[in-house]
Amino acid sequence: MFESRASAWGETFMQIAAADHLLVLPVPFRQVDGQLFVEHQAAHGLLCWRQHFESLIIAAPVLPETGVTQERLREIAWVPAAALVSNVQLVPLPWAYRLRDYLKHRRTVQATLTECIRQSRYLQFAIGGLHGDWAATAAQIAQRLDRPYAVHMDRVEHEVIRLNSRQAGMSRRLRNMFVSPLMRRFHANIIRNASVSLCHGADCLAAYRHLNVHSHLVHNIHLEAADVASHDDTFAKAARIADERPDEELSLVYSGRAVADKAPLEWLHALGLLKASGTKFRATWLGEGDLRTQAIEQCRALGLADCVAFPGFESDRAKVLAAIQQAHMFVFTHITPESPRCLVESLLMGTPIIGYESAYAHDLIREHGGGQLVSCHDVRSLAMAIAKLGASRPLLADLTRRARRDAGQLDAESVFAHRSRLIKQYAGVRREPPAAPETPPPAIVTARFVQRPV
Structure with missing residues (x-):
């Protein structure tokens, strides 16, 4: 001992x-x-x-x-x-x-x-x-x-x-x-x-x-297997999404440090374009990081303060997982070759991953397609992908079911x-x-x- x-x-x-x-x-x-x-x-x-x-x-x-x-x-x-x-x-x-x-x-x-x-x-x-x-x-x-x-x-x-x-x-x-x-x-x-x-x-x-x-x-x-969303829970979530109107507010989330690797300013740029398209949404970035203060300032400058929040680090993992599970999409802008656990966590909670292409992200969803990926730094395509999924709730519901299947047995x-x-x-x-x-x-x-x- x-x-x-x-x-x-x-x-x-x-x-x-x-x-x-x-x-x-x-x-x-x-x-x-x-x-x-x-x-x-x-x-x-x-x-x-x-x-x-x-x-x-x-x-x-x-x-x-x-x-x-x-x-x-x-x-x-x-x-x-x-x-x-x-x-x-x-x-x-x-x-x-x-x-x-x-x-x-x-x-x-x-x-x-x-x-x-x-x-x-x-x-x-x-x-x-x-x-x-x-x-x-x-x-x-x-x-x-x-x-x-x-x-x-x-x-x-x-x-x-x-x-x-x-x-x-x-x-x-x-x-x-x-x-x-x-x-x-x-x-x-x-x-x-x-x-x-x-x-x-x-x-x-x-x-x-x-x-x-x-x-x-x-x-x-x-x-652990007991911590993640069950397939029944995910299918119930997908059914609720399928019944939503296209103009209902989307819930977007990210969980991770606000640092250069995660490109929070590009994340905000994409959300700015998303708002300009007329899509209603509420987005939350959970996490600290040396770019958090700058991101908050950029959020205000882009006119996103009413729909985007940077509450900081949340020590209660159950609350973080609940926020991911309740969201329509997990939106990410990773720009370096790494393997963030948050993408796996999102799939395990039955939330599709929408963000930048990488070998890691592609491999996670290659079997069932539980997400959509765009070229790195392409914020316009990222905003368009989110908007199209919001406009087609049955498609988003299908992506939700696929996300949980992609997680497979990726528990601890x-x-x-x-x-x-x-x-x-x-x-x-x-x-x-x-x-x-x-x-x-x-x-x-x-x-x-x-x-x-x-």
């Missing part, structure tokens, strides 16, 4: 015990007055992993309490570590995405991760950065120890960086021109040497499958079982690691890193 003998940051010393499965993740811990907290969906993930592995070691960075991350703290729901399932060891690591911080903590973290790897049977690393990406560091250590490992990718990170830099200042664009190709080569080495490559979503699979013969399409969702139990099978199939051969040095290493210090304002 989780054990910690310290009461405050800077005093936690943890002896790593043998475990069935090690995960090194980018999803951060939080530490307040010596107590560790875990992001609520990550906490649910630990419960799911424990259904397939006897014991876990989870290593992740600790989010700083000061500086630019204050906004991030507000938009995350946290679960105390003491409330987690048994047989889980948490290993907090420093937040070191600045080069100087990475160089300062590298050796100590390498020693910590080496011990975690030695004590674990199965290894899984969720990569997504350069320096400060401790999952990538762990993969390099596993290679040196000749240990098989699984690598997991949520998005094509080097492309995300390149695309997001288009709207950044000159210094950031120049920096990303250097970082993006470096990251591409760095990640390619880690993926190429993995025993199995877990590609979350079709965009990741398309980008990385050539690097590893054991590349597999996987999904990540944190909704199914997707975690799938990933666990792949890890055990391909990364389960435990080669003998090199012998430990005769002189015992110093005690593993897992949370003595001093956080500085960022």
Whole structure:
């Protein structure tokens, strides 16, 4: 079980015990007055992993309490570590995405991760950065120890960086021109040497499958079968929609961070065109993000304040899911190759997805067509697609039924079982690691890193 003998940051010393499965993740811990907290969906993930592995070691960075991350703290729901399932060891690591911080903590973290790897049977690393990406560091250590490992990718990170830099200042664009190709080569080495490559979503699979013969399409969702809309509920919703008049108000929703990847300003542009077409609607964007304030200002400038709302982050997941289920359409404007869970959540709640084309979105609805996709950045076509569905409620009702069928078995139990099978199939051969040095290493210090304002 989780054990910690310290009461405050800077005093936690943890002896790593043998475990069935090690995960090194980018999803951060939080530490307040010596107590560790875990992001609520990550906490649910630990419960799911424990259904397939006897014991876990989870290593992740600790989010700083000061500086630019204050906004991030507000938009995350946290679960105390003491409330987690048994047989889980948490290993907090420093937040070191600045080069100087990475160089300062590298050796100590390498020693910590080496011990975690030695004590674990199965290894899984969720990569997504350069320096400060401790999952990538762990993969390099596993290679040196000749240990098989699984690598997991949520998005094509080097492309995300390149695309997001288009709207950044000159210094950031120049920096990303250097970082993006470096990251591409760095990640390619880690993926190429993995025993199995877990590609979350079709965009990741398309980008990385050539690097590893054991590349597999996987999904990540944190909704249990009991949380999602039943087929009966969805068919009843579709019947209500089919009986609506074409001029009745549409309910549109999006759930996610208001950041550059999600293009909230393009979302608003499309809604502005939709309003100009005469379509009645009410739209809600649930989520925080560094573009939320600008989006609210743009909303007013476009004359949309009476029909568009940005209420911010909603910590109650049941309320978010209810808002998605009650909406006619889930409208999104994702512009980077990533795999947002919100699209799967929408399908599971029986709400069709209407937005920008991507391999990920296309793959989700390819079997039954539970949505409509337009070219990326084509806000005019997006507005037209929404308007046409609003004008033909029987067509929208049919799309609603198709959306729930497209979700299939994409619930938490199914997707975690799938990933666990792949890890055990391909990364389960435990080669003998090199012998430990005769002189015992110093005690593993897992949370003595001093956080500085960022």
